[in-house]
Amino acid sequence: MIVLTTILQILIFPGFLFASFIGLLLAGIDRKVLARMQHRIGPPIIQPMYDFFKLCGKETIVPAAANRHVYMLAPWASLCSLIVMCLFIPVGGLTFFSGNADLIIIIYLLTIPAVCLIIGGSSSGSPYAAVGISREMVTMIAYELPLIIVFLAIARVVGRGELVFSIKTVAEYQIANGALVSHIALIPAAIAFLLIIPAEVGTQPFDTAEAETEICEGPLVEYSGKPLALFKLNSSLKMFIMSALFTTLFIGVVYTGNVIADVVIFVAICCLVTIICMTLVHAVTARLKIEHLFKFYWTVVAGIALVSLILVWAGL
Amino acid sequence: MSVLSKIIADSASKSPWIYHINTGSCNGCDIELVAVLTPRYDAERFGFKLTGSPRHADIVVVSGPITTQSEERLKRTLEQVPEPKCVVSLGSCPQSGNVFKGSYSIEGPLEKYVHVDVTVAGCTPKPEAVIEGLYKAAGILKKKREAMKK
Numbered sequence: 001m002i003v004l005t006t007i008l009q010i011l012i013f014p015g016f017l018f019a020s021f022i023g024l025l026l027a028g029i030d031r032k033v034l035a036r037m038q039h040r041i042g043p044p045i046i047q048p049m050y051d052f053f054k055l056c057g058k059e060t061i062v063p064a065a066a067n068r069h070v071y072m073l074a075p076w077a078s079l080c081s082l083i084v085m086c087l088f089i090p091v092g093g094l095t096f097f098s099g100n101a102d103l104i105i106i107i108y109l110l111t112i113p114a115v116c117l118i119i120g121g122s123s124s125g126s127p128y129a130a131v132g133i134s135r136e137m138v139t140m141i142a143y144e145l146p147l148i149i150v151f152l153a154i155a156r157v158v159g160r161g162e163l164v165f166s167i168k169t170v171a172e173y174q175i176a177n178g179a180l181v182s183h184i185a186l187i188p189a190a191i192a193f194l195l196i197i198p199a200e201v202g203t204q205p206f207d208t209a210e211a212e213t214e215i216c217e218g219p220l221v222e223y224s225g226k227p228l229a230l231f232k233l234n235s236s237l238k239m240f241i242m243s244a245l246f247t248t249l250f251i252g253v254v255y256t257g258n259v260i261a262d263v264v265i266f267v268a269i270c271c272l273v274t275i276i277c278m279t280l281v282h283a284v285t286a287r288l289k290i291e292h293l294f295k296f297y298w299t300v301v302a303g304i305a306l307v308s309l310i311l312v313w314a315g316l
Numbered sequence: 317m318s319v320l321s322k323i324i325a326d327s328a329s330k331s332p333w334i335y336h337i338n339t340g341s342c343n344g345c346d347i348e349l350v351a352v353l354t355p356r357y358d359a360e361r362f363g364f365k366l367t368g369s370p371r372h373a374d375i376v377v378v379s380g381p382i383t384t385q386s387e388e389r390l391k392r393t394l395e396q397v398p399e400p401k402c403v404v405s406l407g408s409c410p411q412s413g414n415v416f417k418g419s420y421s422i423e424g425p426l427e428k429y430v431h432v433d434v435t436v437a438g439c440t441p442k443p444e445a446v447i448e449g450l451y452k453a454a455g456i457l458k459k460k461r462e463a464m465k466k
């Protein structure tokens with residue numbers, strides 16, 4: 001019975017089907033809102049779903065220079081890690097996996113999709129992919145540092161003097177003391193996290209690794225058909241997971257008593273976070289060079305996060 | 317399974333990604349194609365998207381009269397596009413050679429190399445005509461996908 005529920009959880013509710021649907025929906029809302037901001041009509045909101053199904057129906061070409069197994073398995077490994085991450089996030093207050101150190105597990109799981117992109121890209125043997133993966137690596141190093149500082153600040157606040165890396169404790173703390181974003185010492189951390197989201201998902205202006213007009217989507221340049229569909233799905237899933245992570249860590253769950261209403265409110269907040277930190281930023285900025293991206297994350301964003309950490313350690 | 321393949325066939329016409337190759341065009345048609353994607357004409361409302369790699373493309377838009385230099389590149393690019401794919405010839409040049417016809421360095425027309433699904437004539441075609449041609453190509457993509465299944 002437990003096995004069956006776990007399988008259902010992985011495949012349907014917070015796992016594959018639910019997360020993919022919400023992720024693709026968020027990507028569609030992002031494109032539609034962006035189009036409206038540019039005075040365009042824009043694609044239908046379910047456009048990313050059309051893209052996904054169309055790519056599933058395309059021929060899959062494996063380049064002669066590629067390592068076939070690695071090339072085909074990289075998107076699947078990325079998808080698995082993203083689905084496991086979905087189970088750690090309490091969607092609408094429903095916890096599925098929980099542990100004492102799930103925030104640390106999330107830090108590790110967050111790196112896997114980027115690593116899969118690097119592995120898949122390098123196995124394709126294209127020079128464009130080689131440029132893309134070197135940039136993807138730099139981007140990863142750039143946002144990891146501020147992300148870990150933000151998590152440290154949160155762990156210190158919810159642990160009341162000790163470091164507690166547990167999402168459950170974060171949720172309990174927020175029920176008792178209100179949303180963490182209203183905690184003065186954590187406001188800079190929340191801003192830093194909002195700035196990390198676009199780099200993690202790979203949207204403009206931090207899409208240097210997948211610059212489509214410049215290096216033809218970098219690591220994805222040789223991909224076609226189903227593996228490409230999976231990579232597109234993975235980036236939508238990342239969009240959902242990162243906004244859900246922000247909601248969980250800084251806003252918390254709004255309990256209304258009705259589970260469905262809780263989930264709907266949770267998704268609505270995720271949608272709002274997506275529009276604020278991805279669509280708005282995308283509409284007003286151009287792509288950064290990789291060295292500027294690195295400098296921005298290790299000075300500005302890490303600086304903001306450090307302010308928060310110092311305030312938390314000072315006991316504010 | 318039939319429901320899924322129907323969804324895939326429907327999606328094929330609703331998400332056509334364009335790859336543009338210039339085979340010695342004077343840049344007039346290229347500018348008109350870009351105009352189609354700007355906020356004024358906004359082809360993205362039909363799901364059109366310009367891709368950078370032929371591997372991601374559904375529709376290959378060819379402009380220019382196919383010069384000797386670009387002939388080999390054109391053939392190689394067309395081979396790299398995964399099925400189902402459509403070829404659209406943009407402007408009069410790939411269709412007939414236009415004012416360049418008879419030149420020692422022109423290898424066209426495009427029909428010599430590949431089956432052309434939609435021809436948009438004009439020097440240069442209006443953006444409205446380009447959108448109509450691309451929209452027809454998207455419809456052909458759906459038929460090709462259905463034929464591919466059988």
